[in-house]
Amino acid sequence: MIKTENLVKEYNEKKAVDNLNLEVGDGEVFGFLGPNGAGKSTTILMLTGMIEPTSGNCTIQGVNVALNPLKGKEILGYLPEDVGFYKNLTGYENLDYLGKFYPLTKSEREERIEILLKSVRLNDVPQKVGEYSRGMNQRLGLALALLNDPKVVILDEPTANLDPEGVLRYREIIKKLEKEGKTVLICSHILSEVRAVCTTLGIISQGTLVARGSVEEVEDELILQSNTSQKIVIRSINPEVYSFIESISNPEILGVERIENGVEIRVKKDIRESLAEELKDKCFGITEMYLDRPGLEDLFLKVYRRE
Template sequence: MNAVDALSLDVGKGEVFGFLGPNGSGKTTTIGMLVGLIEPTAGRCFVNGVDVTRNPLAAKKITGYLPDGIGFYPGLTARQNLKYFSRFYGMSDAAAEARIKELLEYVGLGGVEKPTEGYSRGMRQRLGLAQALLNDPEVIFMDEPTNGLDPQGVITFRNIIKDLAGKGKTVFFSSHVLEEVHQVSTTIGVISKGKIIARGTTDEVRRKMQGDDLTTIVVRVNGAMPQLALPGIVSAEYHDGSAIVKAKADIRDQISEELFRQNVRVRELRVRERTLEEVFLETVYGGAAQ
């Protein structure tokens, strides 16, 4: 069984791309292939035009990666850990020290000199981010970056991602939490069972996953709700004093005129859009979480 199957995806420069999918859907495998940890059995991955499989070193020099469940050499301090990784980029000692100092300040670990074995989950994540930014990468991959963080940590991380986006970096991050993706992404992709099922802006994905282009209109009136016979109505559910109408377009004006003509006073007339979360849960989890 393939963890990822015929996945085709492209992310534009400067995008903050949220990769959304339930646990086990293939998010980590996809990122693993993009950062050169896993060799795809078929197909190719490119980062800024560089083939990751054929030219892994060139790809690694322009990417940064924050994995889920990151670990560091426990006996070394944050600075020592980063110093070790910096050597692979051929940085001079002075340049490496300056970059490490800057990054540790950036992620809020400046002045922390204890070995990383005593780090909390949040500190480890922040150090992981510093590690991912060590080479000032053009593209940053983050696998479930806010997983297990406290609310303050989550907010800090969101701000950092927005800040990186502001600096023109391309951020590709995965999550199984829709709210997380919704908060910081400019575009999203939804993966399920190893296949991309939707890709685009939040609205585009919602519409695509919804599966139809019908507009749902909620009508509430004083007294009994009359039957509506308007062109454009596909279906309608009538209740005592209300109706939910599905139409091919937004026909609230026609509904209003028809009810006025029938001397029915309108209390509420609005378009109800299904949220991305509703669509996501229904599509990916089959509505089980509703």
């Protein structure tokens, strides 16, 4: 589990993180989002024990990483945005050397390295890391983050340099970690990737968590914050459906508009279930009903460009 309590980090009396309260449960794959300068990187550096908080606490599996950073690193796997390796060593040699910092026997370490290099498709690569592409370097970084079989994994922009095949392998690895009950925190600007692998999202703004929940719940929150309406579209062979929908009294309905072969309903939230109940015994010849709502990327940009 990852937990922060009233976490604060100040630089020159300016708060980069401001009373952040965040909890990521066991087995949760959590997407950590926010605009540049929102406090994401500062939060991650505190969670990994690389910088100390000004006040408040952050714990990994109950370990206060500021007070006991070495213990925190034993149970944590971390992939930074810019991962570095010894360029004069091969991928295997890098992992073998760095793996000696963990409480692994030689045979355990060798077995883990073989499995991980195969999972990131670097097991048959003989050249030294100095000859790696950026994508290969990123994949080796993912293998390093998992070398100690951590209970908690923090990944900062994990797909930034990956090609499409690398992205697919990364998704498979995240799904495997989820099945194993690992806690994973993913910080990324690629919202489509976050949506593809994360079970829950959290959005940080000006150092404070402003939205948290499932993808759908966070989208609903951003819709409210951006004053963006969503629409339910109903297609029907009977034009009388417009008059019927207009007569419905529901505080979630913001407006009704007639369109070709149907009606468009602006709503505060998805009310298709209640609408279907209202329409089920009526002979309006409904052929289609769907929710038309802006995507996570559009909502994110609209809220934070305004901010």
